[in-house]
Amino acid sequence: MNPCHVTKAELRRGLLAVRAGLTEDDVSETGPVLARRALELPELASARTVAAYVSVGREPGTRALLDALRTRGVRVLLPVLLEDNDLDWAGYEGADRLVKAGRGLLEPDGRRLGPDAVAEADAVLLPGLAVDGRGMRLGRGGGSYDRVLARLEKAGTDPALVVLLYDGELLGEVPAEAHDRPVHAAVTPSALHRFSRG
Numbered sequence: 695m696n697p698c699h700v701t702k703a704e705l706r707r708g709l710l711a712v713r714a715g716l717t718e719d720d721v722s723e724t725g726p727v728l729a730r731r732a733l734e735l736p737e738l739a740s741a742r743t744v745a746a747y748v749s750v751g752r753e754p755g756t757r758a759l760l761d762a763l764r765t766r767g768v769r770v771l772l773p774v775l776l777e778d779n780d781l782d783w784a785g786y787e788g789a790d791r792l793v794k795a796g797r798g799l800l801e802p803d804g805r806r807l808g809p810d811a812v813a814e815a816d817a818v819l820l821p822g823l824a825v826d827g828r829g830m831r832l833g834r835g836g837g838s839y840d841r842v843l844a845r846l847e848k849a850g851t852d853p854a855l856v857v858l859l860y861d862g863e864l865l866g867e868v869p870a871e872a873h874d875r876p877v878h879a880a881v882t883p884s885a886l887h888r889f890s891r892g
Contacts, residue, residue, distance in 0.1 A: 702869050705832060709823040709863065713752040716860075725755025727883045728858050729762050734886060735879055737854035741816035743769040745783065745842075745853075748792060748800040753821060754858040760786055771811060774801045779838050783811040812842055813849040820877060822857040826868040829876030829889030831857050843875045854878050861885075 700708075733739050744763055749756040763770050770786035775795060784802040792800040812818065820839050822831040833839055846853065855877040861884050880887040 700869070702832060702835065705869065706823055706835060709832070712862070713823075713860070716752050721752055721755055724860065724883055725749075725758040728754055728756075728881055729758035731883065731886060732759050732856070732858065732881045733762060735817075735854070735856065735881065737817050737879070738763075738856065741768055741854075743771065743815045744817045744819065745771040745773075745812045745815035746786070746819040747773055747821055749821075749858075750798055750800060754860055756819065756858060757789065759819075759858075761789070764788070771807070771815060772802045773838070774806060775799060775838065776809075779836050780809055780841050781812070781838050782809055783807045809841075809845065810849070813846060813851050815851075815853045817854040817856060818842070818846070820855060820857045822859060822863075822877075822880075824863045824865045824868055825857050825859060825877060825880045825887075825889075826865050827889070828867075828870075829878065829880075830868045830870045830874055831877050832868045840873060840875075844873070847875070856881060858882075 746756060746760055760770055771783040772786050773781040774784055776782055784804045784806055786802055787804055791803050793803045795801040822833055824832040856879045857877050858881050861882045876889055878889055
């Protein structure tokens with residue numbers, strides 16, 4: 695399947711089908727590797743506040759990274775999905791403070807900080823299914839993170855935008871629309887990938 699001749703929906707279906715073929719061991723073994731690799735990024739290693747997310751299902755694991763950041767004294771913000779698909783935020787206070795929410799998500803049970811809290815982040819981890827050489831990210835299509843990126847732009851902040859992926863999810867081209875914003879880096883188990891911030 696040539697990515698530049700498929701729609702976002704077709705590309706999502708193909709990438710999700712590959713992820714569905716991963717075993718639980720594949721997923722659990724990848725998380726700690728991704729955490730070590732991600733912390734090689736100076737933008738994450740030096741961040742005081744990181745907006746992240748809790749991986750679910752066959753997503754590349756974030757939990758080891760969340761705990762590593764918290765151990766370093768980093769303030770970690772996690773999303774809370776609102777009814778309109780926008781995101782509120784709350785602080786991560788450990789895995790035992792995560793609760794099941796709608797759509798199979800896990801969310802922190804602490805005080806809600808408001809949708810604008812993401813503007814305090816030095817780095818933002820974005821979920822994604824793929825990224826291309828321009829840094830264009832393919833998300834799941836819900837639009838939640840498009841709103842986050844628009845909110846950051848409106849606030850005039852410039853946090854490092856980072857996506858965690860499996861090897862093989864760096865593509866030649868991802869279909870992009872006018873509102874799509876590139877990420878600055880992608881972390882895969884085997885490498886760090888940087889994209890121009892120009």
